[in-house]
Amino acid sequence: MPLRLIFMGTPDFAVPTLLELVAHGHEVAAVYTRTPKPGGRRGLQLQPTPVEQEARPLGIPVLTPKTLRTPEALEEFRAHDADAAVVVAYGMILPQSILDTPKLGCFNLHASLLPRWRGAAPINRAIMAGDAESGVMVMKMDVGLDTGDVAMAERLAISDSITASDLHDALAPLGADLMVRAMGALERGRLQLTKQSEDGVTYAAKIDKAEARIDWSKPAHAVLRHIHGLSPFPGAWCELADDGGPVRLKILRCELTKGSGAPGDVLDDDLAIACGDGAIRLLELQREGKARMKASDFLRGTALKPPARLA
Numbered sequence: 001m002p003l004r005l006i007f008m009g010t011p012d013f014a015v016p017t018l019l020e021l022v023a024h025g026h027e028v029a030a031v032y033t034r035t036p037k038p039g040g041r042r043g044l045q046l047q048p049t050p051v052e053q054e055a056r057p058l059g060i061p062v063l064t065p066k067t068l069r070t071p072e073a074l075e076e077f078r079a080h081d082a083d084a085a086v087v088v089a090y091g092m093i094l095p096q097s098i099l100d101t102p103k104l105g106c107f108n109l110h111a112s113l114l115p116r117w118r119g120a121a122p123i124n125r126a127i128m129a130g131d132a133e134s135g136v137m138v139m140k141m142d143v144g145l146d147t148g149d150v151a152m153a154e155r156l157a158i159s160d161s162i163t164a165s166d167l168h169d170a171l172a173p174l175g176a177d178l179m180v181r182a183m184g185a186l187e188r189g190r191l192q193l194t195k196q197s198e199d200g201v202t203y204a205a206k207i208d209k210a211e212a213r214i215d216w217s218k219p220a221h222a223v224l225r226h227i228h229g230l231s232p233f234p235g236a237w238c239e240l241a242d243d244g245g246p247v248r249l250k251i252l253r254c255e256l257t258k259g260s261g262a263p264g265d266v267l268d269d270d271l272a273i274a275c276g277d278g279a280i281r282l283l284e285l286q287r288e289g290k291a292r293m294k295a296s297d298f299l300r301g302t303a304l305k306p307p308a309r310l311a
Contacts, residue, residue, distance in 0.1 A: 003187050006077070006085040006102065007060075008032040009051045013168060014088035016176035017109060018054060021086065024180050029080040031055040034091050035064040068098050077101055084186060086179060087141065096143050104186055106141040109175045111168075113153065114139065115196045117204040118146035123171065124164050125204040128229030130221065133157050134167060136175035138182040140193055145203075149193035152182050160224060163231040163253060207234065214238045216263035216310065220256055220278030227251045227280075235286065238264070239311040240304070246311065252292055253284035266308040271295050273310055 002025045007018050010033050022028055031051060039047035052062050065073050074097050085106040087094070099106050112122035113135045126134045135155040139148040154174050158167065185191040212234050214223060227236040235250035259267040261274035271282040286292040287302070298304075 001187070002026045003083045003104075003183055004029050004081065005183070006030050006032065006080050006082045007051075007055075007088075008085060008090040008092075008094075009088040010034045010049045010091045011089050012050045013111070013172045013175075014051050014090075014109075015054050016172045017086065017088045017179050018051060020176040020180045021183065022058060022060075024184070026183060028055075028058075028060050029082055030061045030063055032063050032065070032090065035066060068092060069095050074098065074101070084183070086183070088175070088179070094141065099141055099143065107151070107179070107182060107186075108139050108141050108146070108148070109179050110137050110139055110146055111135075111171050111175065112204065113137065113155065114146060114150060115198075115201040117202055119204040120206040122204040123167050124207055124229045125202075126229075127158060127162065127164055127167065128225055130225050131158055134171065136171050136178055138178055147196060149195050151185075151191050151193050152178055154178050160221070160228075160256065163228040165232050209234050212236050214251065214310075216273065217276040220275040220280050223275045224254055224256060224280050227254055232292070240302075241308070241311070248288040249310070250286040250288075250292075251282055251284075252286060254280045254282050257281040262309070264310045266304055266306050266310065269299075269305045271299070271304065 004027045005021060007028050009018060033049045033051045036046035036048045038044060055062050067073060077098055078101050082102045084102045084104040087106055087108040094106060112126060114137050117125050133155050135153055137153045138151045140151060142148045156170055156174065182191060212230055214236050216223065230236045231252045235252060237248050237250045239246040240249050257272050257279050259272050259274060259279035261267055263274055263276050265274040267274055267279060272279050273282060282295050284292060284294055285298055
């Protein structure tokens with residue numbers, strides 16, 4: 001028999017899991033997501049979350065509570081009489097009373113290879129740290145920060161060409177398939193759980209915009225991973241000297257190249273930039289107030305060649 005589920009998720013990353021659960025015949029009794037935020041061209045129209053936008057056409061009831069810690073919220077949650085809850089980037093901590101409500105438990109899809117990168121920004125941190133691989137894991141939730149027992153995992157290699165956006169888009173469908181398999185095993189009573197290791201625990205702190213400035217004095221590989229780990233948001237940036245004063249450039253994609261010079265020096269006419277050790281070549285960037293563009297298009301409108309320097 002298919003499971004009766006509560007789905008709890010908010011961003012684009014959670015959408016494939018919701019759709020796959022429905023497609024595989026599970027009954028989603030309710031969707032919990034965050035409250036709509038102002039958006040639109042003027043920032044005045046309330047914008048429902050990506051999960052809500054997908055759930056409503058499916059006829060699934062959508063709830064957007066501001067807290068789950070009131071008796072009323074708990075009673076409403078219990079009224080769904082769910083076998084299990086599936087949580088994917090919901091954005092709200094679940095109290096013990098909520099975790100204890102579904103008959104079979106609450107299961108979270110987390111975008112890292114736990115216990116590495118527990119916390120808010122595992123995709124970004126894995127790239128920025130130079131990790132060789134990432135992945136997704138299904139975990140039975142407890143009150144700790146991503147400390148629950150793990151049920152299933154899938155791994156994915158991180159090459160130097162992968163940005164945070166690329167990794168996000170690769171892990172979302174991989175995670176959806178993993179959660180469907182986990183719920184199938186749970187339905188059959190065959191889902192096995194393994195305690196997380198106490199070794200190798202790291203925390204993926206939320207990205208602070210203050211981290212985004214590029215430090216050209218670092219080795220080229222570290223600069224590349226910093227750029228790709230923050231692409232496209234918030235976007236790693238540097239400054240270009242201009243007649244009207246410094247102009248901010250976001251660097252969105254790059255590659256390693258040969259060359260050396262003082263950190264930040266432009267080494268050729270094709271946007272090779274010197275780092276503390278080695279160099280990178282800029283492939284995609286965004287001038288302040290402009291759209292993102294390929295390096296070739298950028299160079300048509302901006303002369304950037306030696307002896308220029310990026311600050």
